Amino acid sequence: MGTGLNHFDLWTGLFGGLALFLFGMDLMTRALKRAAGDHMKELLGKFTRNRIVGVGMGALVTGMVNSSSVTTVILVGFISAGLMSMAQSVSVIMGANIGSTVTAQILAFNVTRFALPMITAGFLLSFLSRAENWREYGRIVLGMGLVFFGMGVMSTAMAPLRSYEPFIDFIATLSHPLAAALVGAAFTAVIQSSAATTGIVIVLAGQNLIGLETAIAVALGANIGTCATAGLAVIGKPREAVRAALVHVLFNVAGVLIWIGLIGELADLVRSISPGAQVLGAAGANAEAPRQIANAHTIFNVANTLIFIGFTPQIARLVEWMVPDRPLSDEAPLTPKFLDDNLLSTPAIALQNARHEIGRMGDYVHDMLLRSQSAALGESRRELDDLEALDRPVDELHRAIIAYLGRVSLTSLSAEQARILMQLVEIANDLEHVADRVASDIVTSARKRIDERATIRADSIEHINTFYAEVARALSGALAAVMTHDRNAAAGVRGMKRGVSQIARAIERDSFLQLPAGKGPGVHGYVREVELLEILDGVFKIARRIARSELHLADAIAAGD
Template identity: 50%
Template sequence: MRALRRRSGDRLPPWLPVLIGLLLACAAFAVLGDDDVTDDIDWLNMGMGLFGGLALFLFGMEQMADALKAVAGDRMKDILARLTTNRVMGALTGAFVTAVINSSSVTTVLLVGFISAGLMSLAQSVGVIMGANIGSTFTAQLIAFKVTKAALVMIGIGFLMMFVGKRERIRQYGAMIMGLGLVFFGMSVMSDAMAPLRTYEPFLDVMEEMENPLIGIAVAALFTGLIQSSAATTGIVIVMASQGLVNLPTGIALAFGANIGTCATAALAAIGKPREAVRAAVVHVLFNVAGVLVWVGFIDQLAEFVRWISPQYPDLSGKERLAAEVPRQIANAHTMFNVANTLLFLSFTGQFARLAEWLVPDKPLEEEDLVVRAKYLDDVLLTTPSLALDRVRLETLHMGERVQEMMERIMPAILSGNKEQLHDIERMDDDVDMLHAQIIDYLGKISRLTLTETQTGELIRLMEAVNELENIGDVIETNLIVLGHERIDEGVSISQPTREVLTNFHYAVNRAVECAVQAVAQNNQLAARTVISMKQEINRIAESAAAHQAQRLVAEEPNRIRTYTIEVDIIEKLKRIYYFAKRMAKTVDSEESMEEA
């Protein structure tokens, strides 16, 4: 059960309750069925074989996808960010990335992050979403290969690599091979379990009903929405076709329904998310539904074209020929359908984007929530730890922007501001605390996943960096703001020369905080070394400021003792802020950190 739960922290895979429900329903039918039926077919054994095979199939797909994401997740993110320069390149990139990470939902979530960060427009993302549909057909093509005889060999090889391999990458490749073996073995078990249905008239009558494309589309859409995997639905259809239970037009209609049903994943993922996420989900739904509507009247023509380009076995007849030809034909039809739709709609990416923006307009400013929320953290990405950790970096930048704003405003408020300005800065720290709590909670979810040693080290460093950033906010709120209030309450006046000294010191510390945030958010080694190398500069400025304060102490000025105390406290708190900034930088540049220590 622990393996099943690693997909998204504490949540079970969405298909598991469906699988258990179907298994219980089948068992109940076996017990309550009439004698004539049970004499012909052993429903209990068939149900156990069918749904046990389905469990192996789904678990194998999940394990294979997790291993692929662990091996290639970082590179896929970089490829997606760099190669979406135009709509054609975007579609090709979306197809490639989705085929590798085996999840169009993850691709869509990555796009939302790029849009939110201003790295990509919604119109640019439309082409990638269209290409992602092509990439999602890769699994169906893989399943259509009849290599079930090699399934146990693949499971054995994968198991050996997982438990004997010393390098993490070898173990991940082993998990991928073992997962693929489980997919094919589950297919074999389901296929064998379905064999009695080839002569069972009530079931054949139901499948004849599926030849009505609207019924087939509706059933497949509902089933896909429940298990949240179009690849799994298409795989099951291919397994049924391998027993001659599904003809090509029916298989195409079911594949169309799977394309619509997979929109449920994107729609659910967009609930409660920023406008960019909702619009990306709307584009996904519009494209998939429009594609099905265009082709629903041409299923027979598509079937004829697919028969022409697919392998044929004229020496066979009846169900044997269907079983030999239809699985590959369904996979090809699924791919052809998505390729044709992408080519058809690729010229209308701008129109899709504008329609999505019209359907999901920006909220008026007065309707925006006053409570700050994380912009980049998304539970969908928890299936890919490397991508989830990358989102934590982006959210750290979001949190860092709040802290930097506090830093920029605090010195003018201390030196010459009023109580309202100080209260505004104090309220900003509440936002920082909320973002800190959300980031730590998300890191906690990531920590419960299966992580590599590198990912574990990165998680620990990010947690330390976020804590240091929160410490900077606390120093501003609990120390510097208090000093500002004391300056106002006690009527302390800070001279112009002292203001210049404190402002220059504040500028240097503020620059260190800015570079530290940049270092963590972008994993920027140069920025990290810049912060660490500023130690001597900070000490020199602090010593110069201290000397200036000593001169002020002997001057004949009113309240000079209290003024001196406040000014020295300001210098000490700025030095402490630099200390936290330096520790943040050390989480990025471990080599410099060890040398500094």
């Protein structure tokens, strides 16, 4: 019965079609991420504490780029930056699972006849367009056409299996839902694409090679198999990334365990809402099977979200307990957390993560400035040695950030993204200069003062402390303006110049006037006071420069330059 099967045509058609499918999916996803990267960031940045809104945002963004992993990466950045709590991210991850069903719904249409026209149109658009955005849209269409064409190739290659007894016997072993789910999980883990598994299942069902119940079970198993991809992706990544992946795993596994015994009921439900078989007989069953599978996939994810949406705080606490924070070593307090090369295909998100890393660097440098206050005015050489050692982690992170931004610069950047990249390079350099001023200039000046046995009078110390506070406030405000794109905060830092200058002049004048009366710190003490003020004024100027860069960037973007 099956002796006429052409194995060469079967396997080359199956794997060749799968290769076209995966290549098209990768091409489409990359183009979508580049075209929609800024929109994704903005959409998820507008989250609220409302869980339903979080689900909607997760579904929308994932549906836009056909990649729940990209959504998860954005969330990790928001969580780490303190812009989103773990509990808020749980609902977005649930929504991402719903968004991932968009592909199945598209594939359920009779799309193979549109494959070659889409490939033609997509190629011409990407090849002939001068505008980068239109080239990306062309690649999206081209990728989708390749996905559809790959499905058509697989469908044609697998058609003879309907009369091939070994295959029929194998499918019979999948009549048990658990076995079918395990096959779906294993296959998805190997090819790392639940969309591809769903596509193959739709092809098989459309050829009447597997029944609806078996197809649904395999599709449910794919939800577990895709967790392997998430698990591999977070190896060596920050704890926030591991937690987000763990939420994805727990949600999918728990959902499959709930539904594995209800596959018959789920099949009956999708038959009732797409009853082609009842109207058109066997032909209608074959035609409706892809749509029924896609509907089952969507119902599964929507129902799981409705079940678990009320437990987002508990889920967040569970994963935080399962993956506790790991304290950073004193030797490597600034190990990069966000510089992920996997994000280079999505420049908007790569730049955002570089901004988060610069924020970490800025917090550390700001802390260095505050710690230098006691060392600069005190008599402890040990304190100065400790302050000097704080510069090494800054230098290492600075090099990592600049190298990462260099790799980002090699990708396809819009004019706005190119401006943002240069701003981030300048800010990273500025923060490294601040660290050098603190760890080198302030330390050197204080050591000279100690060697000269010069003292600083009490009222000068009080005034210098005031000056220190203003400089630290300016640096903190400039960093906040950059991290949150707060134009008002940036303008506030720029407006501090007169007040800071008046404080510095008052300290210099009072110290100088005390010299003739012999009441001051002496010439050596006066020189060191002025030297410290000049160093701090240099830090203040850098803070103003950082704030100015944010104002200039906002103006350039607003003007569309």
